[in-house]
Amino acid sequence: MHELIRSFACPDAAALADLLARAAASLSGTGYAGLVRVDPLRETAHAVHVHAPPGDPLRVRPWLAGSGVLKLLTTSDRPVRLPRDVPAGEPGFLAAPVPLAVREHLRLWVAGRDFGDHDEHLLSRLATAGGRALEAASGLDAAARLLRGVHAFGEGHPAASR
Template sequence: MRELIAAFSCLDGERLLDRLARAAAAVGGTSCAGFVWVDALGTRARPVHVHVPPGDPLRVRRWLSESGVLKELAVSRAAVRLPRDAAVGEPGFLAVAVPVVARERLFVWVAGREFG
């Protein structure tokens, strides 16, 4: 907790996002996590930070851009949970909205295991 408090006080936004993503991965019991921004109209979503192990063994970066999950997050107002299916490259995915006071939305996500 002290490390997170110290991280919140830093001025380096990218470092703060990385620490928060690592904390989300640890809480979710995975090695992959990040944040996705959704515009106010719910028409566009884009990753703003992706934390994966070196070499991205689950190919999460590629999966995020090709799977359609960003479109699903753009229209979602609730948590998004997708099952893991390693045979077809689905890593297992869970995303929840971060409660912020803004018209845009921000989702924190974790990937890499079954979320049942």
């Protein structure tokens, strides 16, 4: 039972989110990527993970917080693409919904250049794969919690001592 619980409890959602963001940054060739969580009522959004080059040369972190893009992500079920405008401080941005069966809404984003249809297609596919992985990790974690309960209640059972 202990081995089964350990194998189910292996996935680390934070590490998986970091890997997903790094993969998106690598895929886009920008160094910038992350995840945004939108509340179930679609009223607020906040960055839950941001991957940026050291020193954040394009200042994407403050741009995310102050640009209004997070509010835009609360209202959209489709990919969001914003053009790069260097004089205005717009880094270029692309976000794709991460399909999840849970009540939260998650967006995978990349920033740092102008993005086209091909970029949107690739990011959407990565977001879909990432959503499946995040749900699988969540499901395995839930299964491990259930098994811990089974193990705890089973310790006093006569068959457990055999």
